[in-house]
Amino acid sequence: MTDTYSQLVNNGMGKTVATRLGLPRPATLRRYEQGQSLLEAPAAVGTVADGTSGQAARGIVVASGAEAVDATPETTYAGKLGAVVLDATAAATIDDLEQLRAILAPAVKALGKNGRVVILGTTPAEIDDVERAAVQQGLEGIMRSIGKELRAGGTANLLWLDGDAQGDAALLAAPLRFLLSSRSAYVSGQPLRVRSAQVSEADDWTRPYVGQTVVVTGAARGIGAAIAKVYARAGAHVIAVDIPAAGEALATVANEIGGTALQLDITAADAGRRIADAVAQRAEALDVIVHNAGITRDKLFVNTDADRWGSVLDVNLRAEMRIDDVLLDPSVKGGLRDGGRIVSVASTSGIGGNRGQANYAASKAGVMGMVRRLGEQLRDRQITVNAVAPGFIETEMTSKIPFATREVGRRINSLMQGGQPVDVGETIAFLSEPGSAGVTGQVLRVCGQSQLGA
Ligand code: NAD
Numbered sequence: 401m402t403d404t405y406s407q408l409v410n411n412g413m414g415k416t417v418a419t420r421l422g423l424p425r426p427a428t429l430r431r432y433e434q435g436q437s438l439l440e441a442p443a444a445v446g447t448v449a450d451g452t453s454g455q456a457a458r459g460i461v462v463a464s465g466a467e468a469v470d471a472t473p474e475t476t477y478a479g480k481l482g483a484v485v486l487d488a489t490a491a492a493t494i495d496d497l498e499q500l501r502a503i504l505a506p507a508v509k510a511l512g513k514n515g516r517v518v519i520l521g522t523t524p525a526e527i528d529d530v531e532r533a534a535v536q537q538g539l540e541g542i543m544r545s546i547g548k549e550l551r552a553g554g555t556a557n558l559l560w561l562d563g564d565a566q567g568d569a570a571l572l573a574a575p576l577r578f579l580l581s582s583r584s585a586y587v588s589g590q591p592l593r594v595r596s597a598q599v600s601e602a603d604d605w606t607r608p609y610v611g612q613t614v615v616v617t618g619a620a621r622g623i624g625a626a627i628a629k630v631y632a633r634a635g636a637h638v639i640a641v642d643i644p645a646a647g648e649a650l651a652t653v654a655n656e657i658g659g660t661a662l663q664l665d666i667t668a669a670d671a672g673r674r675i676a677d678a679v680a681q682r683a684e685a686l687d688v689i690v691h692n693a694g695i696t697r698d699k700l701f702v703n704t705d706a707d708r709w710g711s712v713l714d715v716n717l718r719a720e721m722r723i724d725d726v727l728l729d730p731s732v733k734g735g736l737r738d739g740g741r742i743v744s745v746a747s748t749s750g751i752g753g754n755r756g757q758a759n760y761a762a763s764k765a766g767v768m769g770m771v772r773r774l775g776e777q778l779r780d781r782q783i784t785v786n787a788v789a790p791g792f793i794e795t796e797m798t799s800k801i802p803f804a805t806r807e808v809g810r811r812i813n814s815l816m817q818g819g820q821p822v823d824v825g826e827t828i829a830f831l832s833e834p835g836s837a838g839v840t841g842q843v844l845r846v847c848g849q850s851q852l853g854a
Pocket of ligand 1: 617618619620621622623624641642643646664665666667692693694695715745746747748789790791792793794795796797798
């Protein structure tokens with residue numbers, strides 16, 4: 401779906417008029433293509449107090465083919481920066497926040513187009529000292545505010561590292577690379593926790609899914625089709641699932657990516673078994689399942705009948721849980737292997753609620769509750785469970801929203817535009833990477849820092 405306003409104010413005469421009138425001009429976001437460099441300009445890397453993760457971050461930046469320069473209060477930047485990474489894990493006193501400001505402000509000022517700010521902090525829930533906990537929580541406020549001030553497609557995000565995950569380049573690499581790269585084009589204003597875990601890094605971090613089998617539900621169109629394509633690009637064999645009525649579109653997607661089409665209604669009683677059977681035909685076990693299929697049946701809560709209520713909960717929540725039960729049974733051939741990944745698609749409606757969507761919000765908030773609990777339960781099997789919560793994404797679903805409501809949905813975020821289905825796909829693929837072993841039980845928003853539920 402096209403965003404006519406963005407096109408108008410970014411071209412020729414429209415650009416001149418918009419600039420004169422001071423109208424918002426959404427930036428054209430840099431998006432990932434195979435072989436693209438991590439950053440278009442150097443990354444400034446700095447450390448507050450005696451943090452140990454800045455050095456690790458610097459190493460990751462350099463190993464990824466980007467240039468790194470030191471960020472200090474005295475640094476004068478010769479040209480534009482592609483990113484700023486600040487290790488604030490050791491910030492413990494309110495005075496340390498002044499050091500953070502002094503390092504960060506000149507570097508943020510020097511950021512070029514599609515610039516990235518990534519702050520590294522210590523998980524506040526793990527801290528006993530009150531001032532240190534307050535200071536670390538303060539990082540979230542700083543990051544969110546910078547995200548709202550950045551222009552030209554810039555994003556700001558925060559990685560909260562557990563104490564035993566700090567200074568560990570293997571745990572940090574996948575999350576940091578994702579947030580620095582254009583794969584995170586529509587992820588801004590978000591904190592993400594990284595916990596200690598065993599990490600097996602892929603040989604080629606740009607194609608981490610070579611040799612893996614990935615199931616994507618609801619893959620015939622929209623976000624699901626985009627997710628399937630991202631996994632295929634990154635090397636996976638994708639089993640694309642959708643209802644029989646969408647069979648033709650499903651076959652087109654599966655053919656395009658050299659994957660397998662599986663016509664299946666995920667609410668069927670034997671859905672889990674049929675997915676496992678399809679996996680078993682080509683692999684020992686499943687590496688990743690992405691629960692993307694979802695429906696809306698909007699109505700004001702007071703007018704919602706049992707059918708509207710139940711059908712949305714059945715597709716968006718119950719079906720996922722039933723399928724996972726089968727795939728997590730170690731005796732099932734074609735089930736999820738230990739070290740495998742589960743990623744679900746939630747929604748910002750599940751965070752902020754939405755008029756006419758109590759059933760949908762119940763299902764999507766339910767998904768978030770599910771991944772938090774299940775992620776915890778499956779840590780001993782090294783299986784990670786996460787969700788993404790997309791905001792306004794340009795799809796057939798959102799093209800049906802009345803014009804004025806749609807325009808509001810598109811603009812009330814820091815990037816002043818809707819996201820593309822591929823932005824959700826990139827984020828899901830990041831969460832299930834081998835290198836993302838330290839990220840589990842979390843919900844990552846893909847919403848351009850939307851005000852909804854903020
Ligand atoms: P869509 O309607 O374009 O695609 C959903 C796909 O799921 C369709 O191909 C449909 O046939 C399939 N599906 C529905 N019920 C199924 C079932 N019982 N069994 C198997 N397949 C089934 O929607 P979309 O916009 O691509 O959304 C994908 C996911 O993202 C959904 O979970 C949705 O709730 C979520 N989401 C979308 C947005 C957005 O802005 N578009 C925002 C937040 C969350």
